[in-house]
Amino acid sequence: MTSTWVIDAVKLGEARGLPAADFYLQDRTQRSLSIPMTMFVLRAGGRTVVVDTGGPSDEQVIRRHHSFEYRVAPEEYPEAALSRIGVRPADVDLVVNTHLHWDHCSNNHLFPNAEIVVQRAELGYAVAPCPAHLAAYGIHPGDVPPFAQWLERVRALDGAARLAPGLEIVPLPGHSPGSQGVRVDAGDGTYVITGDCVDTLENWDHAGTGEPLPSGRFTDLPAFYSSLTMLKGTGWIPLPGHDHSIVDKGRFGTGSRLRSDMAPATAAGPSAPRTSDDRV
Ligand SMILES: [Zn+2]
Numbered sequence: 001m002t003s004t005w006v007i008d009a010v011k012l013g014e015a016r017g018l019p020a021a022d023f024y025l026q027d028r029t030q031r032s033l034s035i036p037m038t039m040f041v042l043r044a045g046g047r048t049v050v051v052d053t054g055g056p057s058d059e060q061v062i063r064r065h066h067s068f069e070y071r072v073a074p075e076e077y078p079e080a081a082l083s084r085i086g087v088r089p090a091d092v093d094l095v096v097n098t099h100l101h102w103d104h105c106s107n108n109h110l111f112p113n114a115e116i117v118v119q120r121a122e123l124g125y126a127v128a129p130c131p132a133h134l135a136a137y138g139i140h141p142g143d144v145p146p147f148a149q150w151l152e153r154v155r156a157l158d159g160a161a162r163l164a165p166g167l168e169i170v171p172l173p174g175h176s177p178g179s180q181g182v183r184v185d186a187g188d189g190t191y192v193i194t195g196d197c198v199d200t201l202e203n204w205d206h207a208g209t210g211e212p213l214p215s216g217r218f219t220d221l222p223a224f225y226s227s228l229t230m231l232k233g234t235g236w237i238p239l240p241g242h243d244h245s246i247v248d249k250g251r252f253g254t255g256s257r258l259r260s261d262m263a264p265a266t267a268a269g270p271s272a273p274r275t276s277d278d279r280v
Contacts, residue, residue: 098195122178174224
């Protein structure tokens, strides 16, 4: 199998009107932000791997659980988004969840033949988080949370792991106890899918200083800083979990060589985050 992966960043809806302090530690600007939900689809040598599966598309579920504005356009339903890039869910044999917050694992059930890779520490925390984090894990009275709907297919990891040639798990605790990234060797460089260790590129390079900035949502802030510092030292190219410019660009890893058996990527778009004033 080739170890040169091609990465598609697929938008699965958008949350709007969120406080900037959720994404940028101690942000006091009173801005509100819109952020995309992102699913990453990795392909190499005939194999397809998915990293994170977004939030729910069901209007009733969204209304029941979320007070903020969260919209999924029909073309952003995961089935439609996958079809557009030529992927059949049944052909996906591996799903990685960077962590188990609702907006990263709500569509795991769409991949019936996939083993699901999660850190054991994340599974442990998800079933009994502190009260402030119940909603983040989709735990609501009377509903089965997303992460509990496919436990029979989970492979629990304890730290780093090699998933396939050119594909490795990198522990990134801090945002949540078992947050993990995925290092991906592609044709034009080495990428890391960061989950919410890096929400947006502003977290990677805060105000042009080159310094990283954690989000305002975490379980262990010192660990969060350590994960970011480690990542900054690798030289890998970050693919954040909630950055508009990533889903607007769409495809990564091909350089100038676009494979003929895959649909073309979209053109690069504006940088994220978008403030409430330039919502789309
Ligand atoms: Zn999260």
